[in-house]
Amino acid sequence: MPELAEVVYYCNQWLPAVGRTVAAVRLHPRARVFRDADPETIASALPERKLLTADTHGKGMRFLFSGGLHLGVHLGMAGRLFTAPLPYQPDKHDHLVLELEGRAAPGVLVFSDYRMFGRIRLHEGAEAPPWWRDLPPEPQDRGFTRARFEKILDRRSRAPLKAVLLDQACFPGFGNWMADEALWRARLFPGLRAAEARKEERARLYRDLRKVARDALRVIAPEWTAPPANWLFPHRWKDGGSCPRDRAPLERETIGGRTTCYCPVCQPPIA
DNA sequence: CCCCATGTTCGACA
DNA sequence: GTGTCGAACATGGG
Numbered sequence: 001m002p003e004l005a006e007v008v009y010y011c012n013q014w015l016p017a018v019g020r021t022v023a024a025v026r027l028h029p030r031a032r033v034f035r036d037a038d039p040e041t042i043a044s045a046l047p048e049r050k051l052l053t054a055d056t057h058g059k060g061m062r063f064l065f066s067g068g069l070h071l072g073v074h075l076g077m078a079g080r081l082f083t084a085p086l087p088y089q090p091d092k093h094d095h096l097v098l099e100l101e102g103r104a105a106p107g108v109l110v111f112s113d114y115r116m117f118g119r120i121r122l123h124e125g126a127e128a129p130p131w132w133r134d135l136p137p138e139p140q141d142r143g144f145t146r147a148r149f150e151k152i153l154d155r156r157s158r159a160p161l162k163a164v165l166l167d168q169a170c171f172p173g174f175g176n177w178m179a180d181e182a183l184w185r186a187r188l189f190p191g192l193r194a195a196e197a198r199k200e201e202r203a204r205l206y207r208d209l210r211k212v213a214r215d216a217l218r219v220i221a222p223e224w225t226a227p228p229a230n231w232l233f234p235h236r237w238k239d240g241g242s243c244p245r246d247r248a249p250l251e252r253e254t255i256g257g258r259t260t261c262y263c264p265v266c267q268p269p270i271a
Numbered sequence: 272c273c274c275c276a277t278g279t280t281c282g283a284c285a
Numbered sequence: 286g287t288g289t290c291g292a293a294c295a296t297g298g299g
Binding site: 273274275276278279280281282283284285 | 287288289290291292293294296297298299
Binding site: 001002003006059074075076077078115117118119166168175176177178233237258259 | 275276277278
């Protein structure tokens with residue numbers, strides 16, 4: 001479920017706990033979300049630590065606690081973060097619950113993920129963890145230059161554009177719907193190979209994918225407002241959905257290994 | 272029972 | 286090395 005802006009939204013859910021100290025940890029030690037972490041260490045290291053900062057990069061999150069303790073969270077397909085008052089009775093899909101000291105709201109921080117494609121990591125040390133170091137610029141960043149974009153397309157010349165946009169090392173935060181949205185706005189067939197995109201088409205894609213990232217952050221990150229009807233988003237999963245631009249029936253096809261929605265009229269497939 | 276799902280990773284293969 | 290494909294992971298919904 002979560003892509004760039006949804007990840008920011010969920011990260012914000014834990015933000016009210018900045019400055020608060022963890023009193024106790026409740027977790028399910030055999031949950032798959034702990035496959036890259038030692039649950040015992042998480043349970044013993046977090047109590048008495050104060051949450052200092054919370055930030056996101058792409059689909060990843062990093063919560064920094066006092067004493068140089070870094071908690072990494074990836075939401076996978078169905079993960080979410082929320083807070084709740086005490087006393088809190090964990091649901092069966094709540095894999096990590098942090099109880100906070102004091103009586104102020106929120107009482108607990110919860111990481112829930114019924115599919116368990118999500119992931120929790122822990123790192124202790126003065127330096128940033130390996131998984132939070134040397135991160136590539138996000139598409140909405142100033143540092144995400146046209147030159148960088150061109151290099152990516154040149155390197156992935158034989159891949160369909162859809163597959164390239166889903167590469168987290170190149171477009172951190174982009175997922176299935178953002179990739180489709182950007183290609184639709186740029187009027188490019190998702191199966192078009194990067195090398196086949198002409199100069200103007202590349203320019204459109206660069207402009208529109210950055211716009212999609214910024215629009216998503218504006219609309220979804222603060223309150224998770226429903227995306228407007230002039231985006232592809234609200235039409236893409238509906239059977240019988242039609243293109244908000246020309247009303248043509250939308251098509252769905254597996255491209256780059258994922259179900260891809262596009263408009264056959266304004267994003268004509270190459271024969 | 273079937274198929275599908277806003278994600279990642281790994282192995283087999285061209 | 287590049288890229289594709291399918292499976293796997295685990296669960297729920299239609």
